[in-house]
Amino acid sequence: MFISYCVSGVFGVKTDEVTSVMEGDSFTLHTHLTEIQRRDLIVWMFGPEETRIAEIYKQSINMFVSNERFKDSLKINNQTGSLTITNTRITDSGLYKLQIQHFEVLSFRRFSVTVYARLPVPVISRNSSQCSSSSERSSASKCVLLCLVMNVSHVSLSWYKGNSLLSSINVSDLNIRLSLPLEVEYQDTNTYRCVINNTITNQTQYLNITDVCQPCSARLSVPVISRDCSNCSSSSERSSVSKCVLLCSVMNVTHVSLSWYKGNSLLSNISVSDLNIRLSLPLEVEYHDTNTYRCVVSNPVSNQTQHLNITHVCQPCSDKIQCFSFTGAVIQLILSALVGVATIAVLVDDVRSRRAGQKQRHQTSHPESEQCA
Numbered sequence: 001m002f003i004s005y006c007v008s009g010v011f012g013v014k015t016d017e018v019t020s021v022m023e024g025d026s027f028t029l030h031t032h033l034t035e036i037q038r039r040d041l042i043v044w045m046f047g048p049e050e051t052r053i054a055e056i057y058k059q060s061i062n063m064f065v066s067n068e069r070f071k072d073s074l075k076i077n078n079q080t081g082s083l084t085i086t087n088t089r090i091t092d093s094g095l096y097k098l099q100i101q102h103f104e105v106l107s108f109r110r111f112s113v114t115v116y117a118r119l120p121v122p123v124i125s126r127n128s129s130q131c132s133s134s135s136e137r138s139s140a141s142k143c144v145l146l147c148l149v150m151n152v153s154h155v156s157l158s159w160y161k162g163n164s165l166l167s168s169i170n171v172s173d174l175n176i177r178l179s180l181p182l183e184v185e186y187q188d189t190n191t192y193r194c195v196i197n198n199t200i201t202n203q204t205q206y207l208n209i210t211d212v213c214q215p216c217s218a219r220l221s222v223p224v225i226s227r228d229c230s231n232c233s234s235s236s237e238r239s240s241v242s243k244c245v246l247l248c249s250v251m252n253v254t255h256v257s258l259s260w261y262k263g264n265s266l267l268s269n270i271s272v273s274d275l276n277i278r279l280s281l282p283l284e285v286e287y288h289d290t291n292t293y294r295c296v297v298s299n300p301v302s303n304q305t306q307h308l309n310i311t312h313v314c315q316p317c318s319d320k321i322q323c324f325s326f327t328g329a330v331i332q333l334i335l336s337a338l339v340g341v342a343t344i345a346v347l348v349d350d351v352r353s354r355r356a357g358q359k360q361r362h363q364t365s366h367p368e369s370e371q372c373a
Contacts, residue, residue, distance in 0.1 A: 016110045020199045021088055023118055029096055029111045031081040041101035042081035046070075047094055056081050088115045090153075114199070116154060122194040122205040123148045126212055127181065143186055143213035147194035147205070148179045158195045186213055211300045223248045223258065223295045223306040227313055228282060244287055244314035248295035248306065249280040259296045287314055 021027045031042065042056040046069075054076050055062050061076055069091060075084040081100075085092060096111040127144040149157060157180045158168040169180050184192065184207075192207035228245040250258060253272065258281045260267040270281050285293065285308075293308040 016112070018112045018114075020114045020116065022200065023088055023090060023115055025088055026084060026086040027088065027113065028082055028084040029098065029113075031098060031100060031109075033080050033100070033102070035079060036081050037102070039103075040081075041099070042076075043099040044076070044083050045097040045099070050097055054083060090115050090117055114154065116198045116200060117152065119152070119155065119196050119198065119201055119203045120149055121203045122157070122196050124194055124205055124207055124212055141186055142183050143209065145182045145184065145207070145212060146179045147182065148177065149196050150177055152178055152196065155196050155198045158197075160193050160195060161190055182207075184209060184213070220253070220256070220297055220299065220302055220304045221250055222304045223250050223297050225249075225295055225306055225308055225313055227315070242287055243284045244310065246283045246285065246308070246313060247280045248283065249278060250297045251278055253279055253297065256297050256299050259298070261294050261296060262291055283308075285310060285314070 017029070019027055019029070029044075033040075036042065036056060036059060038059055040056070043052060044054040045051060046053050051064075053064050053070055054074055055064075056076065056078070059078070061078055063074055063076070070085065073086050073088075073092075075086065076082070077084070083096075083098075093113055093115045096113060098109040098111070100107045100109070124145055124147050127146050147157060147159060149155070152171065154172055155178070156168055156170045157178055159166040159180060159182045166182065167180060169178065171178055180194070182192065182194075184190075186209070188209055192209075194205045194207070196203050225246055225248050228247050248258060248260065250256070255273055256279070257269055257271045258279050259269040260281060260283045267283065268281060270279065272279055279297075281295070283293065283295075287310070289310055293310075294305050295308070296303055296305045298304075
């Protein structure tokens with residue numbers, strides 16, 4: 001794509017031409033001759049030093065291929081002498097000069113060419129240096145945004161509210177990072193867009209306030225994984241098929257999602273929009289599960305991840321009595337009672353045995369007295 005138009009010239013010709021073209025496209029600079037005569041001289045030059053890049057003399061074409069700038073990209077029409085440049089680059093921008101000697105008349109034409117880079121789509125992000133915590137947000141508070149483009153030149157970057165221009169910034173030279181701020185209210189329902197444009201094209205990015213105006217990434221805390229003690233079982237009940245119930249929790253969060261993943265597969269998810277003191281999401285796993293689990297809290301700006309260590313987390317709860325089930329407790333009491341009864345029985349039998357032994361020894365040592373009696 002290119003644009004060409006004429007302006008008044010003072011170089012011995014009627015007009016000069018200004019041409020704009022997108023990088024990678026082709027453009028043609030015309031001599032406006034219908035046919036070259038044998039004795040005509042056509043010379044094409046480039047830059048302030050008027051370096052020769054191509055010429056036709058006596059209907060013989062000479063391309064100055066030693067010029068690396070235009071290597072393999074120059075074509076000249078042998079009928080009209082018009083010059084075509086293909087696969088254009090930014091460095092092809094500049095002033096081109098045409099010299100024509102036709103029937104002993106010398107004339108000149110100048111062409112100003114600008115090659116524009118392909119425009120990137122602007123990126124809208126929150127200015128983290130200006131963000132506030134979730135507790136400070138209100139309907140009248142502000143969200144500071146940045147519209148950003150990288151590696152651009154000869155462009156304008158603008159913010160629009162509907163069709164009204166709010167602000168704009170221009171750059172002519174190569175700029176590594178061009179950004180333009182905008183401050184909006186959190187509850188603003190107007191339509192905003194950021195536009196980058198040059199002479200021949202533009203790119204637009206629309207603003208979604210709900211998605212972009214979230215707490216900054218630094219506000220997200222790492223989730224905490226703990227065992228749900230109300231559902232844990234005693235160690236005697238643990239087996240390869242028993243379950244361990246876990247809770248992933250985050251505190252003081254808003255506009256976030258809390259998710260459990262098994263490997264890369266989403267298992268469960270919960271989202272909250274309003275302020276929530278404590279957001280929790282349960283997960284039930286087997287004690288001997290060897291899969292990889294992780295809990296992730298995220299918003300459109302950032303995320304935080306906590307990986308699960310089943311061996312470490314799935315241990316008996318700190319208050320073991322509370323973690324036992326009712327059935328388990330009854331079994332424990334019955335076992336204790338049985339052990340007590342057995343102990344008493346052993347003691348009684350031992351006492352009886354000792355008394356019988358003492359009586360037998362006494363009769364053996366005093367036989368006469370027993371007979372007299």
